[in-house]
Amino acid sequence: MTANQDGTDVTAEPEQHDDGGITATAVSRSFGQVHAVELMDFHAPAGKVTALIGPNGAGKTTLLLMLASLLAPVSGTITVGGLDPQHHRAQVRSRIGWMPDTLGVWESLTAREILTQMARFYQLPKDGIAQRVTEMLDRVRLTDLADQPARVLSRGQQQRLSLARALIHDPSVLLLDEPASGLDPGSRVELRVMLRQLAVEGKAVVVSSHVLSELDEIADAAVFVNRGRTVRHQTTDEAAAAGRRYAITAADTKALAAKLTELGLTFRIEDGRRPAISLLLLNDDDAARLLRDLVLAGVVVTSFAPASGALEETYMNLEGERR
Numbered sequence: 001m002t003a004n005q006d007g008t009d010v011t012a013e014p015e016q017h018d019d020g021g022i023t024a025t026a027v028s029r030s031f032g033q034v035h036a037v038e039l040m041d042f043h044a045p046a047g048k049v050t051a052l053i054g055p056n057g058a059g060k061t062t063l064l065l066m067l068a069s070l071l072a073p074v075s076g077t078i079t080v081g082g083l084d085p086q087h088h089r090a091q092v093r094s095r096i097g098w099m100p101d102t103l104g105v106w107e108s109l110t111a112r113e114i115l116t117q118m119a120r121f122y123q124l125p126k127d128g129i130a131q132r133v134t135e136m137l138d139r140v141r142l143t144d145l146a147d148q149p150a151r152v153l154s155r156g157q158q159q160r161l162s163l164a165r166a167l168i169h170d171p172s173v174l175l176l177d178e179p180a181s182g183l184d185p186g187s188r189v190e191l192r193v194m195l196r197q198l199a200v201e202g203k204a205v206v207v208s209s210h211v212l213s214e215l216d217e218i219a220d221a222a223v224f225v226n227r228g229r230t231v232r233h234q235t236t237d238e239a240a241a242a243g244r245r246y247a248i249t250a251a252d253t254k255a256l257a258a259k260l261t262e263l264g265l266t267f268r269i270e271d272g273r274r275p276a277i278s279l280l281l282l283n284d285d286d287a288a289r290l291l292r293d294l295v296l297a298g299v300v301v302t303s304f305a306p307a308s309g310a311l312e313e314t315y316m317n318l319e320g321e322r323r
Contacts, residue, residue, distance in 0.1 A: 020046035020081050021204035022067055022096075022173045027076030029062055036062040038228040039076070044204045046172065049195055051219035052208040053315055059228040060208045061101075061177060067206070068098040068175050080173055094122065097171035099162050101178040107151035111142050111161050114150060115168055122169035136164040141190070155182030163191075173204045180211050192218050216309035224318055231318060239310035243282040247307035249274055251300035259297050263290075270307075278307050 024042040028035070037059040044050035054060050065071040066078060069085040069092055078085055085092040106114050115133040124132060137143045140160040145153060150161060159182050166174060176195075180188050195218050199205050209215055215222065216236065224232040250256035253275045260267050260277065267279035281287045291304050308316065 020172060020202070021048075022078070022080050022175075022206070024063065024067060024073075024078045025076055027063070027066055027073040027078060029066060029071060029073050035228055037066070037073075040225060040228065041230045041233075042067070042223050043233075044173070044206045046204045047199055047202050048220040049199045049205040049207060049218050051215040051222040051311065052206060052225065053212065053215070053222050053311065054225040055319070057227075058225045060225060062228075063225070064098075064175050064177055064206070064208060068096055069093055070098070094169065095172045097166035097169070097174045099166040099174070099176040099179055101181060102158075102162075104162075108149055110147045110149055111137065111153070111164075112146040114161065115164055118165050118168045124169060132168065136168055139167075139194070140164045156184055156187055159183055160187070163194075167198075171203070173206070174198060175206045177208050178210070179207060180209060180214055188214060212312040212315060213309045215311050219311065222311050222314070224315065226318070232314065234311075234314060236310060239314050241283070242310070242314065243280050244310055244313045245278050245307045246281050246287060247276050247278045247303070247305060248294075248301060249276045249303045250294075251302060253277065256294070256299050256301075259294060259299050263293065265290075276303075 021044050022042075023044075024040060026039045026041060027037060028039055029037045040059065040063055042052070042063060052060050052063070062071065066073050069078075069089060072086065080092045080095050083092050083095075106117075109117070112133055115136055116129060119129040119132055134143075137146050140163055142157065142160055142164065145157060150158065153161060159179065163176070163179060166176070174195075179195075180191055183191060192214065195205050195207065199220070207215065207218060219236055221233070221235040222239070223230060224234070247270065248256060253269070256277055257267070257269070260279065265279055267277050270276045270278050281290065287304075291301065294301050294304075
């Protein structure tokens with residue numbers, strides 16, 4: 001374990017990798033006097049989904065732009081499948097699919113025209129472009145809207161088009177900035193399934209999102225950043241093993257609190273529409289035992305469920321340490 005200059009612990013600091021994924025080592029980028037990213041480390045291996053997590057202003061988008069070779073770091077190195085974008089720009093860009101948080105330009109073009117033009121930019125074989133575009137429109141469920149101008153698409157539909165645009169050239173690395181923004185619940189489930197499938201196909205998938213409950217279902221690991229620095233690397237399994245907070249409601253909150261006190265458990269009463277008690281439990285077995293003990297003691301439990309995801313728990317703990 002090492003520590004940043006501000007004393008924040010950094011666990012499992014990444015080394016140089018050449019596994020077909022994407023790696024940033026001690027990268028920095030400033031905008032005038034603002035140090036957006038300072039000595040940040042990041043690694044997303046091929047065949048995995050890696051979450052990039054941090055508060056607003058933490059440097060996530062700046063890092064993604066550098067990973068996408070759209071910004072050059074002022075120091076440090078970035079490699080994509082072992083290649084440095086500063087020396088192999090065309091090869092690196094052919095391996096990267098970039099999905100920003102908004103669709104961007106060309107709103108007067110149709111979805112089909114946008115994907116066709118992107119396929120030409122990436123110099124896909126001319127005789128296969130039409131079929132590839134059709135495949136991608138079908139994959140993101142935009143076939144019925146293929147010939148509509150992008151400006152008439154809803155926010156969620158534009159997000160799906162942006163994902164198709166990032167995938168048109170079959171990249172080995174996929175970088176997504178807030179991909180679930182604007183998606184309805186059904187589309188979010190479809191996105192989770194698609195990203196997991198892309199990882200199974202061998203792609204390195206990087207997802208930056210504030211919807212941490214979604215990341216629990218998608219990610220294999222997470223890199224937490226704050227104030228332009230990497231503060232923690234953690235697999236989803238490691239996050240789950242550290243425990244999570246559960247919320248419990250009962251017909252009689254006082255009886256519930258009394259039983260928890262008798263069991264020697266530390267808890268807090270949560271303000272909200274319904275009185276609830278929350279406490280940290282280490283694993284599912286502990287949760288099952290506690291629920292059994294409450295029921296056997298005659299406490300009428302009306303709900304018992306995780307109050308946060310594993311990655312969200314880590315994030316909140318890091319925020320608490322920062323404050």
